Amino acid sequence: MVQPRFLSRLSLLAATAGLLTSCTGTRLALPGLPGLPKPEQPRISDAAPAPTLQPSSSVIVDAVEKAGPAVVRIDTVKRTVNPLGGIFGRGPAIQQQQGQGSGFITRSDGVLLTNAHVVEGASEVSVTLPDGRSFTGKVLGADPLTDVAVVKVVASKLPVATLGDSNKVRPGEWAIAIGNPLGLDNTVTAGIISAIQRTNAVGEGQRVPYIQTDAAVNPGNSGGPLINDRGQVIGINTAIRQAPGAGLSFAIPINTARQIAAQILERGYASHPYIGVRLQALTPQLAKEINATTSECRLPEVNGVVVVEVMANSPAARGGLKPCDLIEKVGDKAVRNASEVQLGVDRGKVGDPLTITVLRNGSRQNLTVRPAELPREG
Structure with missing residues (x-):
C-alpha cells in the first residue's frame, strides 16, 4: 500500500516539473500561481523622461535636400x-x-x-x-x-541644381559645400562666407574673384557646388589653402562659371580678352627707389600697379600704353593691383573699346584700348 502512494506522488511531481520546464522559456505563470518577477534594470539616469521629438526645420537640411x-x-x-614600358620592360x-x-x-x-x-x-x-x-x-x-x-x-529628366546670383553674396552668410571628399560620397559641410572678391587667393593676376569660406573642403570636393541657405548654387569649390588649425577654401562665383559655361556650350571653348602688358605692384618704397635710380620713370610714392612692359603689336601698344604708366582705372572701376586690372580687362569684350586711365609723369590720361582674344593653348 505504501509503494503506490509513493509512485503517485512522484508522478505528480514529475508532471509539475514538466509543466514548469515548458513554461519557463516564455516566462508564463502557472494557473493559480503568481508570475515570475522581472529583474530590475540598473538605473543610469534620474533625469525626467525626454519629451517626444517633434519634426524640426533646419535651413541647412532644407538647402541640402533641394540641391543634394x-x-x-x-x-x-x-x-x-x-x-620606359613595352620593349624596355619597365612597367x-x-x-x-x-x-x-x-x-x-x-x-x-x-x-x-x-x-x-x-x-x-x-x-x-x-x-x-x-x-x-x-x-x-x-x-x-x-x-x-x-x-x-x-x-x-546622355539622360533625361535628371534632378537639377538651382543657380543663384553670386553678385549678391555677402560675408557672414551661410556657405554649404556638398561633394565627395576623399571618396566619401554625398558629404555635407557648412560654414560662412568669409570674404568675397579674393583676387589673390591662389596667386596674383588671377581671372577669378574667388568666394572665400570656412566650410571644410578636401580633395574630391573639387567641382562640387557651394550653396546658400536657400539651396541655390553660388559657387564651384575649386581650391584650398591649409593654415595652422584650420583650412581656407575658395569657390568660383557661379556668375563667372555661368558665363564661361555658356561660351563652352556655344563654341566649345571660352574666350578671354587680353591687352598685352606686364604689371608690377607698386609701393611707396619701391617708387622712391625707382625715382632715385632712373630718370625714365617719375612715379608717385603710393600703393598701386605700374606697367613694366608692353608687348609689341599688342592692343596695349596700339592703345598708347607705355612702361612706367601707373594704372588707376580700367573702365569705370578703380584698380589697386594686377588682379584687379586683369578682372577689369575680363569685363570688357574682344574688339570693344575699353578706357584705361593712367598717371604718366604726373599727368592723368584716358587711353582707349581694344582687347584682343587671348590665344588658346594647343
Missing part, C-alpha cells in the same frame, strides 16, 4: 604612354591614373558643371548620381584659366 540630388561624383581615368606601355571629383547637374538633359582640373586629360569620365545611377560623361569643353568645365551625359 543634383550633386554627382565624377570618376576619371587618364591613360598615358610610358616611355606597362600604357599607364592608367584614376581620379575623382564632384560636379552638379544644371540641365535635366544631362549638362553638368565641374572643375577643369577634375577632367583634365581624362580618357574616360563616369558620372554617378546620389540615387546610384551611373552614366558615361563627355567633356564638352574646359577652361583652365577659370577652372570651369562642362560635361554632358
Whole structure:
C-alpha cells in the first residue's frame, strides 16, 4: 500500500516539473500561481523622461535636400604612354591614373558643371548620381584659366541644381559645400562666407574673384557646388589653402562659371580678352627707389600697379600704353593691383573699346584700348 502512494506522488511531481520546464522559456505563470518577477534594470539616469521629438526645420537640411540630388561624383581615368614600358620592360606601355571629383547637374538633359582640373586629360569620365545611377560623361569643353568645365551625359529628366546670383553674396552668410571628399560620397559641410572678391587667393593676376569660406573642403570636393541657405548654387569649390588649425577654401562665383559655361556650350571653348602688358605692384618704397635710380620713370610714392612692359603689336601698344604708366582705372572701376586690372580687362569684350586711365609723369590720361582674344593653348 505504501509503494503506490509513493509512485503517485512522484508522478505528480514529475508532471509539475514538466509543466514548469515548458513554461519557463516564455516566462508564463502557472494557473493559480503568481508570475515570475522581472529583474530590475540598473538605473543610469534620474533625469525626467525626454519629451517626444517633434519634426524640426533646419535651413541647412532644407538647402541640402533641394540641391543634394543634383550633386554627382565624377570618376576619371587618364591613360598615358610610358616611355620606359613595352620593349624596355619597365612597367606597362600604357599607364592608367584614376581620379575623382564632384560636379552638379544644371540641365535635366544631362549638362553638368565641374572643375577643369577634375577632367583634365581624362580618357574616360563616369558620372554617378546620389540615387546610384551611373552614366558615361563627355567633356564638352574646359577652361583652365577659370577652372570651369562642362560635361554632358546622355539622360533625361535628371534632378537639377538651382543657380543663384553670386553678385549678391555677402560675408557672414551661410556657405554649404556638398561633394565627395576623399571618396566619401554625398558629404555635407557648412560654414560662412568669409570674404568675397579674393583676387589673390591662389596667386596674383588671377581671372577669378574667388568666394572665400570656412566650410571644410578636401580633395574630391573639387567641382562640387557651394550653396546658400536657400539651396541655390553660388559657387564651384575649386581650391584650398591649409593654415595652422584650420583650412581656407575658395569657390568660383557661379556668375563667372555661368558665363564661361555658356561660351563652352556655344563654341566649345571660352574666350578671354587680353591687352598685352606686364604689371608690377607698386609701393611707396619701391617708387622712391625707382625715382632715385632712373630718370625714365617719375612715379608717385603710393600703393598701386605700374606697367613694366608692353608687348609689341599688342592692343596695349596700339592703345598708347607705355612702361612706367601707373594704372588707376580700367573702365569705370578703380584698380589697386594686377588682379584687379586683369578682372577689369575680363569685363570688357574682344574688339570693344575699353578706357584705361593712367598717371604718366604726373599727368592723368584716358587711353582707349581694344582687347584682343587671348590665344588658346594647343
